[in-house]
Amino acid sequence: MKKILSLLVALVLMLGCIAVAEVNFVDEGYNYEIAENTEGKEVRIAVLMVNNNPFWVDVESGAKAIQETMKKYNCTVDIQTIEDFDAQQFADAIDNCIIMEYDAICTVGVSDAIIPAVDRATEAGIKVYTFNSDTSEECSRIAFHGQDLYGAGELAGETLAQLIGGEGKVAVITGLFSVPAHELRRTGGLASLEKYEGIEIVGETECHDSGDEAYTQVKDFLTANPDLKGIYQTAGGQLGVIEAIKDMGMEGQVQYVCFDFMDEIVDALYDGIVGATIGQDPFGQGADPVIFAYNAVITGEDAITGNEWTKMDVVTPDNVAEYYPR
Numbered sequence: 554m555k556k557i558l559s560l561l562v563a564l565v566l567m568l569g570c571i572a573v574a575e576v577n578f579v580d581e582g583y584n585y586e587i588a589e590n591t592e593g594k595e596v597r598i599a600v601l602m603v604n605n606n607p608f609w610v611d612v613e614s615g616a617k618a619i620q621e622t623m624k625k626y627n628c629t630v631d632i633q634t635i636e637d638f639d640a641q642q643f644a645d646a647i648d649n650c651i652i653m654e655y656d657a658i659c660t661v662g663v664s665d666a667i668i669p670a671v672d673r674a675t676e677a678g679i680k681v682y683t684f685n686s687d688t689s690e691e692c693s694r695i696a697f698h699g700q701d702l703y704g705a706g707e708l709a710g711e712t713l714a715q716l717i718g719g720e721g722k723v724a725v726i727t728g729l730f731s732v733p734a735h736e737l738r739r740t741g742g743l744a745s746l747e748k749y750e751g752i753e754i755v756g757e758t759e760c761h762d763s764g765d766e767a768y769t770q771v772k773d774f775l776t777a778n779p780d781l782k783g784i785y786q787t788a789g790g791q792l793g794v795i796e797a798i799k800d801m802g803m804e805g806q807v808q809y810v811c812f813d814f815m816d817e818i819v820d821a822l823y824d825g826i827v828g829a830t831i832g833q834d835p836f837g838q839g840a841d842p843v844i845f846a847y848n849a850v851i852t853g854e855d856a857i858t859g860n861e862w863t864k865m866d867v868v869t870p871d872n873v874a875e876y877y878p879r
Contacts, residue, residue: 583844584834584840585841585844585857587622587626588848590851594851595627596623596657596847596850596851597628597653597654597656598623598629598630598655598656598846598850599631599650599657599659600620600631600632600658600660600843601635601659602633602634602635602661602839603634603637604634605636605637605638605762606764606789606790607815607817608812608835609634611813611836613634613839614836615837615839616630616839616843617839618836618839619839619840619843630843638663638664638731638732640666641666643667644666644669644670645670647667647670647671647674648670648673650674654677655679656846656850657680657682657847657850658681658682659682659683660682660683661683661685662683662684662686662687662688662694662697662733663686663732665688665733667688671688672693680846680849681693681694681695682696682697682845684838684839684842685833687699687734688733689736695845695857696857696860698841699734699838699862700865702734702741703737703738703740704741705741705812705865706740706745707741708745708831709738709741709742709745709787709811709812710741710743710744710785711745712810712867713742713746713785713828714745714746716783716828719752720751720752721752721781721782722753722783723753723784724757724758724785725754725756725757726757726786726794728787728788735787738787739757742785742787755774758770760789761790763790763793764789764790764792767786767790767791767793767794767797768794768796768797769793771801775797781803782807782808783807784798784807784809785810786810787812788812791812791813791815792818795809795817795818799826804826808828809827810827810828810831811827811831812831813833814830822868825870827870828870831865831866831867832863832865832867833863834864841861845857
């Protein structure tokens, strides 16, 4: 089955069903070239990001790395972390950036509720980029940088379907139904899973990216459905799912598909608890939008517009050693 999965994933990518960004690593160690600031222009960029689960540690490391790098380009990068996907806090932070007259703002597109603030920033002459999650409705941001979220959901759903042989009960755990990124992954995953007549979705819950909540939800799902075959998780809280599967003694009986490559997930891949996990380049999400914004300010050209997808690596117990050798 795992060999079939590997062939399937390769075929999906070969057919171009999933858009992957074409990027080249440059001398600075980032995915994109940084323009020279030949006139020594002072540039100020604000980065607004979430910090509510371990995934964001890697995003923040990318933001902090580019923050240090940009000093030699006469560019100041200010990072503000917000504990949760609170649209009002993000909107207030954007409005504060307008008052402080930043040249650009890079923000997680946590909700459509931030659109008025994004539009106010654009009207004030500030370049705005979203990353990780984009608003579902159109706004005046220049570009979104992150995973092809719906496509990632489709890939995850198809991956899980193959792991369980196209039949059985499946539970879905999302982060928040109100976050566009999570919804795109959820609906994309369901679109793939629902193609199989033999697959039954026994429930969908939101864990608010909390490992503790996810732990309880998995135990509830397994108690109500001892024949559960699969779990698909769209966002944070993965460590709770891993612990619940172990505590319930369901290793090898329940196939679990999730996202990201935290150490605990890699360990669970080696242990066979995670059936597959899909990446989204969190370091690049933290660093790349700053490069887009800085280059646009320096050159006067918006070279990156629309959707700029990150790469999506599918890591399984079969290939984890290729990505994270021990």
